[in-house]
Amino acid sequence: MSSEKKPQAQTMIDWACQCLQQQGAAPEIAQAMAEHLVAGDLLGFRTHGLLRLRYNLQALQRGTTTPTGSYQVVSQRAAVALWDAQLLSGLFVLPQAVAQAITMARTYGTGTIVVKRAQHVAALAVYLEQATAAGMLVQMMCSTPAQQVVAPFGAKSACFSPNPFAIGVPTTTTPVLLDMSLSMTAAGKVRTALAEQRQLPYPALITAEGDYSCDPKTFVAEPPSVLASLGGAQLGYKGTGLNLFSELWTLALSDYGRAEADPADGDANTVWIQVVDPTAFAAEGQFAQQAQQLVEAVKACQPIDPNQPVRVPGEGALALRERQLQEGITYSAATWRQLQWCEEFCGVALP
Amino acid sequence: MSSEKKPQAQTMIDWACQCLQQQGAAPEIAQAMAEHLVAGDLLGFRTHGLLRLRYNLQALQRGTTTPTGSYQVVSQRAAVALWDAQLLSGLFVLPQAVAQAITMARTYGTGTIVVKRAQHVAALAVYLEQATAAGMLVQMMCSTPAQQVVAPFGAKSACFSPNPFAIGVPTTTTPVLLDMSLSMTAAGKVRTALAEQRQLPYPALITAEGDYSCDPKTFVAEPPSVLASLGGAQLGYKGTGLNLFSELWTLALSDYGRAEADPADGDANTVWIQVVDPTAFAAEGQFAQQAQQLVEAVKACQPIDPNQPVRVPGEGALALRERQLQEGITYSAATWRQLQWCEEFCGVALP
Structure with a gap:
């Protein structure tokens, strides 16, 4: 039945917004959260869409996500700033950080905001078009000080969180939107494989014995397997370098690392956002044309499979x-079953 | 005999500096070139050390590397600038760009220089400590508009150059220095395997037929194989995204892409340099402590091989x-045979 459901995006935003307000979120906070979760569904990041509404409602109820108020500016110097999200939802704070970085970039050529203690940020992909619509480039990285599930190269235990890396770039047509993890796979994908009782398509896990494995059951074994850094058994030193890049530019810059993070922060994230204004480098419009050229060069390559x-x-x-x-x-x-759970939890009828 | 040679770094810098001047390089240019080539040897980036002196001497002789003069500032806005290296050696211009980015970072929190038309940049690793010694973070990327040898994911032909990615970060002990390519391997490593008549340790090449291959002979076949993006047959879309990141932030921002690049530019590179001053985010010394924590967490992970x-x-x-x-x-x-060639070419006796 439910797989037949095809509600309109705006309908789902309105419904989710009501649910979030019902759990105490201020109207503008609920609105931003609902919009950016549905934005994930629209772009196909389904593990980071309304599937996570339940998580967000429960976090509001438990008080782990702050329902009202604003971020705090911890420090600022011209083109850079550090914000404390004060455990507000990243879905609410990050769009404001991107907006501020855009404003900085207009003045200084580039603008950087590092945001610490942001609750659920969902898919970084949903924040990119704010910058590209303004004709700017944006790069984002995110790490989670309370999590350690990704191993560095050569190790069978973990020290990194699963760190997404994203860029958004305007072209003369549709923007380039990249949102990828710096590990071989994401924890969500391992849990999905586990639920569906199938193996991973490639060895993305490292067992406690130090073997690379495709078996998601190892991820819930005791001791559990860990996620491998991008590059795997042969080139994992590259993924390790990229994970260090992410964590140094987020955790270390924000001066809020794994030693400082309050255990009560739970899944709270630290995010690096950098916007660059290409008109500081070349005449208006030139960047989009150059980016379009690069995109077209990629598409003009001969496919290995002629049908792909x-x-x-x-x-x-x-x-x-x-x-x-x-x-x-x-x-x-x-x-849809998760959404029905939210419907009951909040007493707000699903569309 | 020659494998016994163990000359002092300063001796080799002085000798190389004389050779470079003999080919017309201005004294301060020759000095910077010699120092940064030997710096590559010292750090073990041997394919980017004095082994490339011959290439640099010939480029000076042919006039493809500019022997005298300075870079030109094309555009500037507060925290960012675009420089035209005017085909001067990157070994001479990049240290100046890092210095300028450090100065910008003191004022604006971050400083970015994009340098176009820089001849031989050698190993990005040799420029990083300028920033870390000043207590700053640095990130560098480099691409080469006249080169196309790296394939995007799903393709058997190439559209990217082999793009290195580097970071330098101060800690309370030795700095983190990362310098890696965004492809599965570098062209130099393929040529070395070819010369030594051995297979690559993993399938880093894609043949004209679309097969992943370990065979370096395919790289000089007609049509030749191409380098695979980091991630390979399964996760190459991640390396493709990172290569796009590199080329958008270098070629597109500098408004000097593959369509514009003068074929006479040859191997000239475009480089993105960004320096961040951590004291714009948190109190002096805090960043190094946080970075040290991250480094120690990596080192504290359980090794797969207890001896590694x-x-x-x-x-x-x-x-x-x-x-x-x-x-x-x-x-x-x-x-050493290459250095003997240089000795004869310049008439400057090897130490």
Whole structure:
């Protein structure tokens, strides 16, 4: 039944917004949270869409996500600033940080905000177009001081969180939107494979014995396996370097590392956001043309499989959003059950 | 015989500096070039050390590397600038760009210089300590508009250059120095395997037929194989995203892409340099402590092989430099033969 459901995006935003307010979120906070969760669904980041509404409602109820108020500016110097999100939702604070970074970039050529203690940020992909719509480049990284599930190269125990890395870039057509993890896979994908009783498509886990494994059951064994850094058994030193890059530019810059993080912060994240204004380098419009050239060079490469043209990051997500904005969002039966749980929890009828 | 040679670094800098001046390089240019090539040898980046002196001497002789003069500031806005290296050596211009980025970071929190048309930049690793010694973080990326040897994911032809990515970060002990390519391997390593008649340790090449291959002979076949993006057959979309990141932040920002690049520019590079001053975020000294914590967490992970402790990027290189500064630099017989070629070419006796 539920796999037939194809509600309109705006309908789902309104419903989720009501649910979030019912759990105490201030109206503008609930609105930003609902919009950015549904934005994830629209782009196909389904593990970071309304599937996570339940998590957000419970975090509001428990008080681990702050329901009202604003971020605090901890420090600032011209083109950079450190914000404390004070355990507000990242879905609410990050769009404001991107906006501020855009303003800085207009004045200084670039603007950087590091945000610490931001609750659920969902998919970084949903924040990128704010910058690209303003004609700017944006780069984002996120890490989680209370989490350690990704191993450095050569290790069978973990020291990193699963760290996403994202860029958004304007072209003369659709923007480049990249949002990827710096590990071989994400914890969510391992849990999905576990639930569906199937192996991972490649050895992304390292067992407590030090073996690379495709078996998601090892992830819940005692002691559990850990996620491998991008590059795996042969090139994992590269992923380790990239994970260090992410954690140094987030945790270390914010002066809020694994030793300082309050255990009560739970899943709270630290995010690096940097916006660059290309008109500080060359005449208006030149950057988009150069970016378009690069995108077209990628697409013009000869595909290994003639039926699978070479793709540019974001292309598929933007096409899916276009379709879902017209036809409604497709929710799986499993996700719809989570939404029914939220319906009951909040007493707000699903559309 | 020559594998016995262990000359002192300063001796080799002086000799190389004389050779470079003999080919017309201005004294301060020759000095910077010699110093940064030998710095590569000291850190163990041997394919980017004095082995490349011959290439640099010939480029000066042919006039493809500019021997005198200075870079030109194309544009500037507070925390960012675009420089045209005017085909001067990157070995001479990049240290000046890092210095300028450090100055900007003191005022604005961060400083970015994009340098276009820089000849030989050698190993990005040799520029990082300028920033870390000033207590700052530095990130560098480099691409080469006239080169296309790296394939995007799903393709069997190339659109990217081999793009190095580097970071330097101060800690309370030795700095983190990362310098890696965003492809599965570097062209130099393929050529070395070819010369030594051995297979690559993992399938880093994609043949014209679209097969992943370990065979370096395919790289000189007609049509030749291309380098795979980091991530390979399964996760190459991540390396493709990172290569796009690199080329958008270098070629596109500098408004000097593959369509504009003068074929006479040859191997000229475009480099992104960004320095961040951590004291704009938190009190002096806090960043180094946080970075040290992260480094120690990496080293404290349980090694898969008990005899191979988990390593931090730069650790091995800095230890090697320490040893070579004391005992002299070890040059292979093959490299020494190249230096003998330079000796004859310039008529400057090798030490």
